[in-house]
Amino acid sequence: MSTNAVVDWFGPHFTSLHPLLQDLHRHGGQLQGQVDLEFGSGLAGLIGRRLARKLGLPTTAGPVPLRVIISHQEGALHWSRRFEGLPPMHSVFEPHGHFPEGHWLEQTGPLRLCLGVDIEGGGWRWVPRRVAYHGIRLPLALFPTSEAGKRIVNDEYEFSVRFSLPGFGLLLxxxxxxxxxxxxxxTAA
Known part of the structure; x- marks a missing residue:
C-alpha cells in the first residue's frame, strides 16, 4: 500500500473509509460537477455572502460548477477548489498525531483551523476543535459553526459544507x- 499523510494519519483505520475515498486519498485526483450554493435570509444571508467572498466562493445562490484537485505534497494534504469564474482557493492540511485523537491544521489565507475527523458509514466528517486568525487563537464561539463532510453515494463523491451562526441560523x-x-x-517517458 502506498503511503502519504492521509494513509499514515489514519493508520489501520484508513480501511474504515469507503474504498473510493481510500483510492482518492491514497493517490489524489480531480473531481468535478455542479453543486448547489445557498445563503441564509436577511442579515444571515448578508453575513454569508461576506463569508463566501473571503472563502473564494460565489456570492450568488444556485447551481455552480466546481472542480476540486486533491494531492499530497511534502507530508501534507492539498486541496484546490475552483468555482466557475473565480480564482482557485487552496487549502493545506497538515497532519498532527493520528486518528482518532490527532487532528489536521488547515491553513486558508489568515485562517487556521484545527480539525478532528469522525468516520461515519465510510465517510469523513470534519470536527472543528480550535481556530486562529492571523496567528491569534480565538474561541470557536466567535466564529460561525461549520459542518463539513464527504462520503460516497452511488459511486459519486458527495460532500456538504455548512456555516451557521447562533441566533442567525444558516449563513451559507x-x-x-x-x-x-x-x-x-x-506520456513523455
Whole structure:
C-alpha cells in the first residue's frame, strides 16, 4: 500500500473509509460537477455572502460548477477548489498525531483551523476543535459553526459544507455530488 499523510494519519483505520475515498486519498485526483450554493435570509444571508467572498466562493445562490484537485505534497494534504469564474482557493492540511485523537491544521489565507475527523458509514466528517486568525487563537464561539463532510453515494463523491451562526441560523451552505475525472498520464517517458 502506498503511503502519504492521509494513509499514515489514519493508520489501520484508513480501511474504515469507503474504498473510493481510500483510492482518492491514497493517490489524489480531480473531481468535478455542479453543486448547489445557498445563503441564509436577511442579515444571515448578508453575513454569508461576506463569508463566501473571503472563502473564494460565489456570492450568488444556485447551481455552480466546481472542480476540486486533491494531492499530497511534502507530508501534507492539498486541496484546490475552483468555482466557475473565480480564482482557485487552496487549502493545506497538515497532519498532527493520528486518528482518532490527532487532528489536521488547515491553513486558508489568515485562517487556521484545527480539525478532528469522525468516520461515519465510510465517510469523513470534519470536527472543528480550535481556530486562529492571523496567528491569534480565538474561541470557536466567535466564529460561525461549520459542518463539513464527504462520503460516497452511488459511486459519486458527495460532500456538504455548512456555516451557521447562533441566533442567525444558516449563513451559507454548498454541496452536491462530484464525479472523478480520468487520471492524467505522463506520456513523455
Amino acid at each position: 451552505r454548498y454541496g452536491g455530488c462530484l464525479q472523478p475525472l480520468p487520471a492524467v498520464r505522463d
